[in-house]
Amino acid sequence: MSPTRAAPTAPRPGPAAGPGTDPQRRPSAWRDRWYRFDVRYLPYLLIAPFFLLFAVFGLFPIVFNGIVALRTWRLDDPTLDGWAGGENFSRLLGDGDFWNALYNTFGIFLLSTVPQLLLALVVASLLNRKLRAQTWFRVGVLLPYITPVTASTLIFTVVFARDTGIANWALSLLGIGETEPIDWRASKWASWIAIATMVNWKWIGYNALLYLAAMQSIPRDVYEAAAVDGAGPWRQLWRITVPMIRPVVIFTVVLSTIGGLQLFTEPMLFEPNSAAATGGADGEWQTIAQLIYKVGWRDLNLGYAAAMSWALFLVILIVAAVNALITNRLGGGKR
Amino acid sequence: MGRAPQNMPGSFWNYLFLSVVIAFSAFPLYWMFVIATNTDEALAKIPPQVVPGGELATNLREVFSMQDVFFLQSLGNSVIVSSVVTASVLFFCSLAGFAFAKLRFKGRNALMIMVILTMTVPNQLGVVALYILMGYMPGEGGWNGTLLAVIVPGLVTAFGVFYMRQFILDAVPDELVEAARIDGATTIRIFWSVVVPAVRPAMAVLGLLTFVATWNEFQWPLITLGGTDYPTSMVALSDLASGNYVLYRRVLAGALVATLPLLVMLVIGGRQIVRGIMEGAVKS
Numbered sequence: 001m002s003p004t005r006a007a008p009t010a011p012r013p014g015p016a017a018g019p020g021t022d023p024q025r026r027p028s029a030w031r032d033r034w035y036r037f038d039v040r041y042l043p044y045l046l047i048a049p050f051f052l053l054f055a056v057f058g059l060f061p062i063v064f065n066g067i068v069a070l071r072t073w074r075l076d077d078p079t080l081d082g083w084a085g086g087e088n089f090s091r092l093l094g095d096g097d098f099w100n101a102l103y104n105t106f107g108i109f110l111l112s113t114v115p116q117l118l119l120a121l122v123v124a125s126l127l128n129r130k131l132r133a134q135t136w137f138r139v140g141v142l143l144p145y146i147t148p149v150t151a152s153t154l155i156f157t158v159v160f161a162r163d164t165g166i167a168n169w170a171l172s173l174l175g176i177g178e179t180e181p182i183d184w185r186a187s188k189w190a191s192w193i194a195i196a197t198m199v200n201w202k203w204i205g206y207n208a209l210l211y212l213a214a215m216q217s218i219p220r221d222v223y224e225a226a227a228v229d230g231a232g233p234w235r236q237l238w239r240i241t242v243p244m245i246r247p248v249v250i251f252t253v254v255l256s257t258i259g260g261l262q263l264f265t266e267p268m269l270f271e272p273n274s275a276a277a278t279g280g281a282d283g284e285w286q287t288i289a290q291l292i293y294k295v296g297w298r299d300l301n302l303g304y305a306a307a308m309s310w311a312l313f314l315v316i317l318i319v320a321a322v323n324a325l326i327t328n329r330l331g332g333g334k335r
Numbered sequence: 336m337g338r339a340p341q342n343m344p345g346s347f348w349n350y351l352f353l354s355v356v357i358a359f360s361a362f363p364l365y366w367m368f369v370i371a372t373n374t375d376e377a378l379a380k381i382p383p384q385v386v387p388g389g390e391l392a393t394n395l396r397e398v399f400s401m402q403d404v405f406f407l408q409s410l411g412n413s414v415i416v417s418s419v420v421t422a423s424v425l426f427f428c429s430l431a432g433f434a435f436a437k438l439r440f441k442g443r444n445a446l447m448i449m450v451i452l453t454m455t456v457p458n459q460l461g462v463v464a465l466y467i468l469m470g471y472m473p474g475e476g477g478w479n480g481t482l483l484a485v486i487v488p489g490l491v492t493a494f495g496v497f498y499m500r501q502f503i504l505d506a507v508p509d510e511l512v513e514a515a516r517i518d519g520a521t522t523i524r525i526f527w528s529v530v531v532p533a534v535r536p537a538m539a540v541l542g543l544l545t546f547v548a549t550w551n552e553f554q555w556p557l558i559t560l561g562g563t564d565y566p567t568s569m570v571a572l573s574d575l576a577s578g579n580y581v582l583y584r585r586v587l588a589g590a591l592v593a594t595l596p597l598l599v600m601l602v603i604g605g606r607q608i609v610r611g612i613m614e615g616a617v618k619s
Contacts, residue, residue, distance in 0.1 A: 044440060050427060054453055061464035126349055129341070143361055146600070154590050164379055204356075206612065233340070241340075272581060
């Protein structure tokens with residue numbers, strides 16, 4: 001499992017191996033210098049593009065964000081550019097929109113992450129059998145992953161239409177909302193469920209493949225021993241498989257935390273008038289990422305938007321750490 | 336009895352459940368096709384229209400001839416952005432991956448750890464500052480609103496470096512690199528004639544994953560290209576879908592066109608994509 005290996009031995013250019021000492025040719029100083037450059041400095045040149053681009057377009061913006069957050073930075077009036085100190089942050093604490101968005105983000109996050117990972121686990125364990133058309137099934141569960149979120153959200157927008165949507169029609173067959181169809185955009189719960197469905201749809205298959213990969217490297221005799229002891233498939237899944245793939249489970253938990261708390265496209269396009277970025281008439285499903293977009297590029301207040309994104313950053317760090325800790329406990333604590 | 340799941344043949348329920356999962360995965364795509372091929376009247380019916388109609392050509396013609404959303408040009412932009420980013424990621428990430436896997440230099444391990452750490456930094460959180468930064472880029476009015484703003488930040492990825500390193504570590508024997516070195520080959524020469532031929536499969540996977548991810552990008556292109564006439568196809572789609580009177584048959588016809596290249600990729604390279612994702616998972 002571990003990629004760790006001994007470091008490759010360096011090709012040490014002994015005096016006889018160097019091209020500059022070829023007896024047929026006169027050792028040229030230029031060739032020598034080129035050789036030294038090639039061996040000693042070229043590696044840095046090869047990795048430089050990554051570090052340069054990351055420094056400029058990845059790291060710098062996040063740090064710079066901290067400075068922007070301490071300034072008044074308006075897109076409509078550049079002359080208002082000045083020091084704000086903690087103003088943006090103190091305003092944040094009293095901003096109902098922010099707390100509402102935080103609440104929504106957590107609600108949708110819980111409704112999407114928990115079922116997503118549990119179902120992915122079940123799907124993975126089903127894929128982890130001797131199956132016919134194995135490749136076909138695996139490629140099939142990956143359909144949502146390659147579908148653009150933009151496209152799938154627009155499809156779900158139609159599926160969750162109040163009067164003509166197929167979701168309400170299907171529910172009415174089950175006797176739900178027969179007299180009064182569910183208005184998926186009218187309440188927090190309904191809109192959260194609709195958006196969480198989109199997120200779950202997109203990520204179950206991808207996570208299942210990650211779990212499947214880990215499951216396949218579990219030694220088979222562990223299961224054989226468990227089966228001899230009388231553990232059924234369900235017990236085997238929870239007592240053997242899950243604890244043994246714990247690193248991948250933690251990885252997916254952290255990954256879906258980072259992704260889930262930054263949810264943007266689904267809440268944006270779930271609304272017919274998406275450009276306003278309000279997330280429902282009353283902000284029923286407005287997430288923080290969406291609010292940052294609204295504050296920054298609709299209300300043109302970049303300084304305040306930067307403060308919000310720093311707050312979100314902190315929230316993500318805390319939640320990801322807590323989640324990783326809990327997952328670690330769950331898998332490790334054998335009671 | 337005592338058999339590992341990997342050796343157990345799937346039961347009837349196993350197949351049934353998986354088929355339901357596949358149906359659930361494919362349903363929205365099917366539904367997109369149903370709506371994209373129907374008329375307004377058909378879509379207002381209850382119970383809903385469940386079979387494709389014959390109006391696809393009409394709907395597509397409407398999408399491509401709209402007055403305020405230039406869908407064709409936006410598709411072209413998506414092709415440009417995704418191709419350039421993919422080519423660049425393949426080039427720079429295999430070079431860097433090669434350096435990390437097979438070359439010796441001071442600080443190699445520390446730098447590799449930095450690469451891995453950068454994968455956990457959510458770039459999206461810097462969008463406000465990135466937007467301001469783009470405004471300061473050389474050229475009239477900076478890079479916002481131009482394709483450069485979406486291309487340049489994507490030219491290399493930490494995941495790409497990591498992925499290529501893992502693969503080159505296993506796929507290229509050290510002896511081969513040394514032998515080439517003794518024969519007098521330069522580092523670049525070794526890369527070109529020894530490494531590249533050995534890692535073609537990994538490059539295919541990385542290329543597919545990068546293309547899909549770049550094509551599907553929405554938030555940053557919306558911020559920097561939103562409001563311009565020629566954004567990427569994802570932003571153009573959101574333009575199609577916003578307004579007071581949205582025709583969903585038209586929106587989803589556009590979505591169909593923008594999804595099609597990715598479906599084709601999944602059909603051609605599905606096996607490779609699956610393998611790539613699974614390999615990446617075990618090693619990380």
